[in-house]
Amino acid sequence: xxxxxxxxxxxxxxxxxxxxxxxxxxxxxxxxxxxxxxxxxxxxxxxxxxxxxxxxxxxxxxxxxxxxxxxxxxxxxxxxxxxxxxxxxxxxxxxxxxxxxxxxxxxxxxxxxxxxxxxxxxxxxxxxxxxxxxxxxxxxxxxxxxxxxxxxxxxxxxxxxxxxxxxxxxxxxxxxxxxxxxxxxxxxxxxxxxxxxxxxxxxxxxxxxxxxxxxxxxxxxxxxxxxxxxxxxxxxxxx
Numbered sequence: 001x002x003x004x005x006x007x008x009x010x011x012x013x014x015x016x017x018x019x020x021x022x023x024x025x026x027x028x029x030x031x032x033x034x035x036x037x038x039x040x041x042x043x044x045x046x047x048x049x050x051x052x053x054x055x056x057x058x059x060x061x062x063x064x065x066x067x068x069x070x071x072x073x074x075x076x077x078x079x080x081x082x083x084x085x086x087x088x089x090x091x092x093x094x095x096x097x098x099x100x101x102x103x104x105x106x107x108x109x110x111x112x113x114x115x116x117x118x119x120x121x122x123x124x125x126x127x128x129x130x131x132x133x134x135x136x137x138x139x140x141x142x143x144x145x146x147x148x149x150x151x152x153x154x155x156x157x158x159x160x161x162x163x164x165x166x167x168x169x170x171x172x173x174x175x176x177x178x179x180x181x182x183x184x185x186x187x188x189x190x191x192x193x194x195x196x197x198x199x200x201x202x203x204x205x206x207x208x209x210x211x212x213x214x215x216x217x218x219x220x221x222x223x224x225x226x227x228x229x230x231x232x233x234x235x236x237x238x239x
Contacts, residue, residue, distance in 0.1 A: 024069065024214070032051065069210065074136070099180040104168065161179055165189065181236055
């Protein structure tokens with residue numbers, strides 16, 4: 001962990017024309033990478049972003065990682081940090097929504113029912129349902145569809161939603177459940193259907209400044225809610 005924190009500290013002061021003290025480190029859910037890179041290019045402060053599963057990032061923050069803003073793919077991991085008294089007071093806000101979809105490799109023939117894509121030996125790619133938001137949403141939906149018992153022994157659990165996407169894109173899994181925005185960002189997969197949002201808890205990306213953050217962090221969160229940033233998020237399919 002000490003090595004990890006040293007690496008993150010170097011990232012915080014990493015490349016760029018702005019002085020290191022003006023840079024701000026943002027921890028964000030892996031599913032935000034494509035869109036947040038574009039948003040950050042237009043953001044007022046100079047931003048260095050680190051992407052991973054919300055669960056992994058929350059644990060790193062708890063261990064002392066020098067992030068100033070955290071954007072989680074669910075409310076649960078933000079609640080976790082709130083209980084640890086690690087959020088800046090009154091900085092938390094809900095930012096975005098998303099949707100779950102079934103995906104198959106781009107070259108595969110669409111099945112009549114998504115689960116038919118698994119065949120006799122295929123595995124279902126999804127983010128680890130034990131702790132990663134995308135996987136938890138997917139498990140809840142599969143339970144509501146009475147399909148969890150049938151597929152729970154045939155999972156290919158991934159570290160985050162983007163890693164699950166990659167398994168299908170590489171043809172290592174014939175079927176996956178990811179966010180719709182992830183599917184749109186990868187040409188090597190295609191949709192095999194959308195999952196009814198009523199089958200799982202609402203997908204809500206929650207953002208907050210972390211305790212001890214500079215005023216830049218608050219301005220950054222305000223920018224994420226601005227019309228300029230919203231237009232970019234909506235272009236990528238976020239709600």
